[in-house]
Amino acid sequence: EAQVTQNPRYLITVTGKKLTVTCSQNMNHEYMSWYRQDPGLGLRQIYYSMNVEVTDKGDVPEGYKVSRKEKRNFPLILESPSPNQTSLYFCASSLSVGSFYEQYFGPGTRLTVT
């Protein structure tokens, strides 16, 4: 089944404790992206990747890191999480960043930082 998976789905952590949210897709997609969704602010793009070893900042990259060593995986790293990073996170992928290719979203990761 074609899908985007994220782990963990739910995470409660403390300020400053490094964490990684994994994202994997099995569709051989070139483009992958991370978003956070907050009430009243909508979806905001954190980082995206056009292909292996190619990443770029979205609108809200501060406090986050990403890597794209393999085509299928695009982990999101929070080196020192803070309470303002409490949010719902979505990973997404699409065949390419070119026209007419829809993005498939993962199920989301709800992160709480205390």
Added chain:
Amino acid sequence: GQNIDQPTEMTATEGAIVQINCTYQTSGFNGLFWYQQHAGEAPTFLSYNVLDGLEEKGRFSSFLSRSKGYSYLLLKELQMKDSASYLCAVKLNYGGSQGNLIFGKGTKLSVKP
């Protein structure tokens, strides 16, 4: 700066037609997406417009006017399951970057019997 505006909430009746508007002011434009998001779930793709005009897909249609910075999503024969948030998003294309996607805050549609 980048700005995308949509109404916050709308209400419509089952079986009716509803139009959800989206206006945008962005530096660079390379297409506009519409997504549907049910509460607690991930967004799902509805449509993508890059040229002016109307794209029809079953009960859903999406329109784009690039000169006016305007799009709408038209939902016909509304069903209760259409109660969801509808997200408008613009794909940017500037400074060599083609992967940046900006979302509006979404329109929460409630369909009443």
